[in-house]
Amino acid sequence: MIAVAEALQLVLQNSSPLRETELLPLAKCLNRNLAHAIKAAVNLPHFRQSSMDGYAICIHNSMDYDLVGEVKAGENSNPELKPGECVRIFTGAAVPDSANAVVMQEKIKLKGKQITLQSDVILEQNIRSIGSQVHKGAYPLEKGQVLQASGLAFLQSLGIKEVEVYRNPKVTLILTGNELIPISEPLERGKIYESNSVLLRAALEQQGIETQLISFAEDTLEATIKALENAFKSSDVVLLSGGISVGDYDFVRDALAHLKVEELFYKVRQRPGKPLFFGKKESRFVFALPGNPASTLSCFYVYVLPLIARLKGGQSEGLIRLFVPLQHDFKSDEPRALFLKASIENKAVSILDRQHSSMLVSFAKANALVYIPENGVFLKRGDLVEVLLLPNTILT
Numbered sequence: 001m002i003a004v005a006e007a008l009q010l011v012l013q014n015s016s017p018l019r020e021t022e023l024l025p026l027a028k029c030l031n032r033n034l035a036h037a038i039k040a041a042v043n044l045p046h047f048r049q050s051s052m053d054g055y056a057i058c059i060h061n062s063m064d065y066d067l068v069g070e071v072k073a074g075e076n077s078n079p080e081l082k083p084g085e086c087v088r089i090f091t092g093a094a095v096p097d098s099a100n101a102v103v104m105q106e107k108i109k110l111k112g113k114q115i116t117l118q119s120d121v122i123l124e125q126n127i128r129s130i131g132s133q134v135h136k137g138a139y140p141l142e143k144g145q146v147l148q149a150s151g152l153a154f155l156q157s158l159g160i161k162e163v164e165v166y167r168n169p170k171v172t173l174i175l176t177g178n179e180l181i182p183i184s185e186p187l188e189r190g191k192i193y194e195s196n197s198v199l200l201r202a203a204l205e206q207q208g209i210e211t212q213l214i215s216f217a218e219d220t221l222e223a224t225i226k227a228l229e230n231a232f233k234s235s236d237v238v239l240l241s242g243g244i245s246v247g248d249y250d251f252v253r254d255a256l257a258h259l260k261v262e263e264l265f266y267k268v269r270q271r272p273g274k275p276l277f278f279g280k281k282e283s284r285f286v287f288a289l290p291g292n293p294a295s296t297l298s299c300f301y302v303y304v305l306p307l308i309a310r311l312k313g314g315q316s317e318g319l320i321r322l323f324v325p326l327q328h329d330f331k332s333d334e335p336r337a338l339f340l341k342a343s344i345e346n347k348a349v350s351i352l353d354r355q356h357s358s359m360l361v362s363f364a365k366a367n368a369l370v371y372i373p374e375n376g377v378f379l380k381r382g383d384l385v386e387v388l389l390l391p392n393t394i395l396t
């Protein structure tokens with residue numbers, strides 16, 4: 001049994017970007033990581049732009065300027081201003097070469113065909129200079145950068161139509177358990193609706209990964225081996241759920257040993273998710289996640305997510321961690337480290353009730369996990385605790 005930090009370290013040490021890359025149109029690149037640094041083929045902006053609605057002036061030694069024209073956004077005109085002349089101009093419009101400042105319209109007085117400045121001007125004020133965002137020939141985005149909405153739009157603004165990104169890992173899910181039934185069947189005593197496939201598929205989708213195969217295995221050694229053999233044919237990552245504990249009908253560990261999957265760790269001093277397995281078979285990775293849904297998801301977020309992020313070409317260390325004040329007192333004498341479903345609201349964190357690993361009700365409302373290190377704590381309201389932000393969290 002190893003500590004949380006050691007387990008995470010083993011995941012990070014063993015994962016590196018997949019070698020294959022692909023050239024994709026920008027619209028297909030959300031959540032992907034760049035396989036090469038991006039070189040700017042143009043200056044951004046590529047012409048001097050006004051950053052205000054106002055007046056482009058050619059400075060002289062008086063506050064009064066003669067209004068001689070107008071430049072709208074999108075126009076290609078370049079009026080010739082003499083010192084003491086100005087043109088009406090708008091945000092994003094091309095500043096005439098002969099203008100050397102833009103004055104906000106709120107900072108002038110207009111009288112007929114003349115404006116009077118209300119305050120001093122600084123040379124080049126309110127003008128976005130050529131290349132001030134990115135110079136032609138520079139490398140504004142590095143290899144490995146994950147592309148979010150902003151990254152895609154930035155590339156588009158550079159005139160880039162397609163980019164080389166790392167391919168996504170192929171992930172297979174194997175759900176074990178004789179008690180699991182599909183939602184199409186009526187519930188019978190002893191059976192439950194299989195839900196970990198929904199859980200894992202959605203959690204992967206949130207990372208831009210489409211699950212390639214979902215298979216189900218009965219609680220027998222043969223069925224588990226068969227499902228694994230099949231998964232190994234075409235997966236970079238195999239995620240098993242259930243059957244990894246010490247029950248008489250838990251066969252996942254034996255099946256992994258039979259298939260010579262190298263064990264990198266088994267069992268972590270944590271709650272939930274103690275019987276977590278991480279291993280490798282050639283270039284493929286295997287996580288056997290404990291079947292209780294909250295354990296499955298907690299282990300996914302803490303350990304699987306950084307693996308996936310690294311295979312995709314990123315530099316992830318896992319979920320964002322920060323220290324947040326507790327909303328209430330909290331005491332625990334649990335020897336194992338805890339990941340507790342929690343909600344951050346108004347800059348403080350509350351640990352939710354119903355923490356048991358069989359329960360998803362608290363997870364469904366959580367936006368963070370509170371991390372309590374080994375051997376318990378005695379905390380007072382206002383004390384800082386370490387929290388891991390769940391993906392896509394928007395704090396309120």
Ligand code: AMP
Nearest residue numbers: 175177194195196242243245290291292
């Ligand atoms: P196991 O890890 O196989 O001992 O399962 C632990 C608990 O998780 C049991 O109560 C299972 O019924 C439940 N469980 C296992 N797999 C799933 C699944 N795919 N969907 C929902 N619950 C599951």
Ligand code: MG
Nearest residue numbers: 176177242243
């Ligand atoms: Mg089971």
